[in-house]
Amino acid sequence: MTELNRRTLLRAGGLGVAAGIVLPGVAYATPKARPVLTHGVQTGDVTSDGALLWTRADRPSRMLVEVSRDPSFRHARCLRGPVLTPTTDGTGKLRLTGLPAGEEIHYRVHAEDLDGRNSSAPLVGSFRTAPIGRADVRFTWSGDVAGQGWGINPEIGGMTAYAAMLARRPDFFIHSGDTVYADGPLKESVTLPDGRVWRNVVTPEKLKVAETVAEYRGQFAYNLLDENVKAFAARVPSIVQWDDHEVTNNWYPGEILDLPQYTEKRVDVLAARAAQAFHEWQPVDRRRAEDGRLYRSFSYGKHVEVFVLDMRTYKDANTADKNGQGQILGARQARWLVDGLARSRATWKIVAADLPIGLIVPDGKDIEGVANGLPGAPAGREFELAWVLRTLARRHVRNVVWLTADVHYTAAHHYSPDRAAVADFTPFWEFVSGPLHAGAFGPNVLDPTFGPEAVFVHAPPVANTSPLEGFQHFGEVQVDGRSGDLTVYLRDGKGTSLWSKTLRPSR
Known part of the structure; x- marks a missing residue:
């Protein structure tokens, strides 16, 4: 992070973009116009001394940032960010560091032409750095955005669940994939069973399945056209993971597609292109990831540490033997998870999973998720999860809570060895919440291997229920700084609490 003179941020001039250089997917102003920050600002991967700041410009330009504890930006630090170029689709990130812990931080972003003579209109935002001690913590989680044909509908105010989450004033948001x-692909309109018409905002990239890097970039650009999403992103830092729909449905490494809508059949090629776009457009700090991809952890005060999983990149084939020893995390990530949970001094260890553990998630005749749909001893991908749970029990790791989305409804699952085919693990809770803005489904059938019980379920009566029908969801976690008690709320898309549970830490 480079300091610079504050006056550099305020210069304006006449010359715009260098001749002949434009970025795809946007309309460009005349050469003398100012640069434009096209898709708002975001922060992510927040720590006790800063966060990763993201923006995008419509032409080659320099990202310039002011940072202050004061919303008036008096005594602001002025920082020189990266050059925003077509190489990264005009996006850029700057890691903010050296900030006080547990404080509200305000930032203001400009894009300056490369000759320094012209600057964009500023965009502002804020975030709270992670605390260090016994602080109250509030965060939300959900997943599944703009799926099953339900895109941005201006007639209902767009993706309004984001506004409901913002109203809860969370310290951060875990985006659980999809x-x-x-x-x-989206259509301009969808006629509902009762005759009402849903109308989507549509861009060229949303008219077909994504295959090229440019088409994958357009997927992420689309969601940031929604004002609710942009307002939320400017005020709440995200911890983002991915699942399957960032690439293609139910994908796994090495898969060869037989779908006619794809000209590129090799999933590994598609996944590499999608990963490039994902990292360009999401506020994810690859330097914090264990292998430079996605799985990573974050401490948020004395009581909370979040472990972000990648249950997509390292999984075996959906057609793998259900009775053998499969994998969903891979040996390296599984060991990282167990070691990290065992070392953690946080009261609560939050595992952000992109797939549920005990729900049967089919892929045609095959299995997409962890549970293999068979009673008895763990097998297939369950075998690896059984090793994780048993090792945690042997190492006396307590107060582990799993959060996920993926299945497009909300539920509370309690797992216990008293009901399970596995006797040597510590009981735990898994909370499911979604979709944030997509078709609603469910509920899925529970696999008995790890003894799950569905304590609460809120799911629609029919598959692919539209966001108009009240089955959009997000979850909220509140941790009391004094007692360490953790309360989970499962909320609908308007923010109404449907169910809650307070957990007291085991000592």
């Missing part, structure tokens, strides 16, 4: 639906 951040976009790159495999789900």
Whole structure:
């Protein structure tokens, strides 16, 4: 992070973009016009001394940032960010550091022409750095955005669940995957069973399945056309993971597609292109990831540490032997998770999973998720999860809570060895919440291997229920700084609490 003179941020001039250089997917102003920050600002991967700041410009330009504890920006630090170029689709990130812990931080972003003579209109935002001690913590989680044909509908105010989450004033948001639906083209209108018409905002990239890097970029750009999403992103830092729809439905490494809508059949090629776009457009700090991809952890005060999983990149084939020893995390990530949970001094260890553990998630005749749908001893991908749960029990790790989305309804699952085919693990809770803005489904059938019990379920009566019908969801976690008690709320898309549970830490 480079300091610079504050006056550099305020210069304006006549010359615009360098001749002949434009970025795809946007309309460009005349050369003498100012640069434009096209898709708002975001922060992510927040720490006790800062966060990762993201923006995008419509032409080659320099990202310039002011940072202050004061919303008036008096005594602001002025920082020189990266050059925003077509190489990264005009996007850029700057890691903010050296900030006080547990404080509200305000930032203002400009894009300055490369000759320094012209500057964009500023965009402002804020975030709270992670605390260090016994602080109250509030965060939300959900997933599944713009799926099953339900895109941005201006007639209902767009993706309004984001506004409901913002009203809860969370310290951060865990986006549990399916951040976009790159495999789900949109139509301009959808006629509902009762005759009402749903109308989508549509862009060229959303008219077909994504295959090229440019088409994958367009998936992430689309969601940031929504004013609710942009307002939320400017005020709440995200911890983002991915699942399948960032690439294609139910994908796994090495898969070869037989779908006619794809000209590129090799999933590994599609996944690499999608990953490039994902990292360009999401406020994810690859330097914090264990292998430079996605799985990573974050401490948020004395009581909370979040472990972000990648249950997509390292999984075996959906057609793998259900009775053998499969994998969903891979050996390296599984060991990282167990070691990290065992070392953690946080009261609550939050595992952000992109797939549920005990729900049967089919892929045609095969299995997409962890549970293999068979009673008895763990097998297939369950075998690896059983190793994780048993090792945590042997190492006396307590107060682990799993959060996920994926299945497009909300539920509370309690797992216990008293009901399970596995006797040597510590009981735990898994909370499911979604979709944030997509078709609603469910409920799925529970697999008995780890003894799950569905304590609460809110799901629609029919598959692919539209966002108009009240089955959009997000979850909220509140941790009391004094007692360490953790309360989970499962909320609908308007923010109404449907169910809650307070957990007291085991000592």
